[in-house]
Amino acid sequence: MLPAADPAALRRTLAEQVAAAHPSLAPGWRDAVAAVPREVFLGAHAFRPTATGWEPVHREEVGEQEWLRMVYEDRTWVTQVDGQDAADATGPLAGSPTSSATLPSLVARTADVAALRPGQKVLEVGTGTGYSTAVLCHQLGAQNVVSIEYDPTLAASAVTHLHAAGYTPALATGDGLQGYREHADYDAVITTCAVRTLPPSWFFQLNDGGTITTTISGWMLASGLIRLTLDDDGTAHGRFEDDTISYTLARPHERPPTPVFYPLDGTTRPTHTDPALTETWAGRFVAQLGAPSAQLMTTSTGIILRDVATGSHAWTEPDGPAWTVHQHGPLRLWDQVEDALTAWQKAGAPHLTEFGMTATPTEQTVWIGSPTGPTWHLPL
Template identity: 50%
Template sequence: MTTTAADLRAALVRQLTADEGLTDPLWRAAAAAVPREVFVGDYFREVPGSFPTSYEPVREGGDGWLQAVYTNQTLITQLDGRIRPADTDGPVAGSPSSSSTLPSLVLRMWQQLDVEAGHRVLEIGTGTGYSTALGAHRLGEENIVSVEVDPDVADRAAACLKTAGHAPHLVVGDGLAGHRARAPYDRLIATCAVRTLPYAWLHQVRPGGKILVTFSGWQFGYGLALLTVTEPGEATGRFLPGWTSFMIARPHDRPPRQNPTLLPGDERPARIDPAVVTDWTGTWVAQLAAPSAERIGAGGQQILIDHATGSQARTRPDDRGGWIVTQRGPLRLWDQVEDAVEAWQAVGAPHQEQFGITVDGGGQRVWIGDEDGPGWRLPL
């Protein structure tokens, strides 16, 4: 039975190689060398069946702690931007705000970034420092700049990196502004999600350089894209296969949620089955169509509330096996969603990996197939 950290780490690398496509020998070597247990410490685990979702602390060194560290899973290390496992002895409700991301995703993204020896990398979101350590091991600490917005998280990551023998350049600040002092960079990798690509990044990554980032929104659609900077301020790329989710960057998060008051509005039959927006790519399409709306619901009964205008849309079944939509406010949210879903379905309802993205001074456009295909332009 494997019980030491080295044995468990080696077993995890074997699993990631066999099951998760860890094909690059240099990244396998990094995974085998970097001790994840140094970066985790105490963490939260979800209390099964709790509503609203609650989390209980798991103490470093306790029964099963080391085995969990070397399981391919995300370990939550902070709630609501302030609550740490050390702050509570029992279950506590909250929203995850920092974590040690599952190793397979971290390593897959480093592989997808297509780095080479000598490349200078800007990492957005130091988090626990584990991903930063992997990059420093592979590329050399002098080539890694990592930005973390939370001072307490940054301080702990710095201490963990020192313990692990790494000293990359660490910055406490808004990662959406990048770090101009050490630009230009050959690569940028983000371990948080964004609604729109920060314009600063497009001027700090050199032309020909690449940006790997997860796009998300308030409907919790996610898409991992690899963009190439074509000239200062402009980039284009495609969304990658697979499923990826990250906590959204704090400045891009939705306003505080309030219990919605659903008001009367205009009613009509819905043209699409509302359940389509619960599919991975269907959620993505709906989010592109109504980018400032939050979606609440399950199955065919959906509620959209627009944070910018207060507009609402909600669906309910009718007595003939169809659906009725009620809308009010200056935006007809469900009209926007239906138009987008029908455009997506008209080209075969492709998976998200058939989407691309172009960003320039005119905004951000997500498209299907090629740059002349149907798409949606969002403001930067």
């Protein structure tokens, strides 16, 4: 029989694992992981992945000891799929996660990248279960933390979780992409969701020299973690980190439903770059920059690109040792992707640490090397 699970001991072990995974992590964030009772925030229900979807796991069914061991694994536990909470699921579901309890190492790493200091006033976009909010409160003081959640049901449960754990930050329900003017101005904005582009409100609600730490993602689900600093002219600058991480897209930025793909006649030509480049982390990120309104699907014979706005599509297939691409519609999606991949390869095919971003409320670009290097505009 396994020994009884002690939550405090499990937290300390988890904190040691997080610190070992990120040796440069500031001690305060390790201490926060060791202090915040994650079991309070995960509640009694979650989903775990299966071959075909998501299987609900209920605390009362697996038992208290096994549940605590699950809670203190350094992993993300999905709590909602396509808007349905795990508590309401009676069997496996297919669909996409819409809320989760993010793995503690990512919560701590994101906060560490943000370089937050005690006494700074922070807006957190995406309260979720409230766990990341509690981590911020432990380090910064609850009086300095404002958190906003899009989903009213999640927001209500987060209030309960945070108060049960002894934390009383300012909490709001609404679209975090609009910020939260009632408590502005902020020294920092930090997000537990990904965005396709930085909302103007975040700029307007920051103090001079304030920072934005977020994940830039898109409809190909490629992403990069970045911290940007606002200069005196109102322009934010930053470089991407080397983390291969992803958060769920903010709900207003989520991908539209993907329809069934039906290839239509168009043009056909050999490819000049290998479609397999889109399977690498940086390659997929570059492809997304090249065709920001397109979705990408991987098949056994190649890739499919479909543009949400125009219905344009492209698909690749092997042609002996090479590849052929078929394109249909007003946009030549593979041309756009191939141009971006070629520019990236000419720059040495660097990882994301060589990428940076320059952003204002009206224009936002991602570049390689410097703002004068290969550059792409984000959709506004």
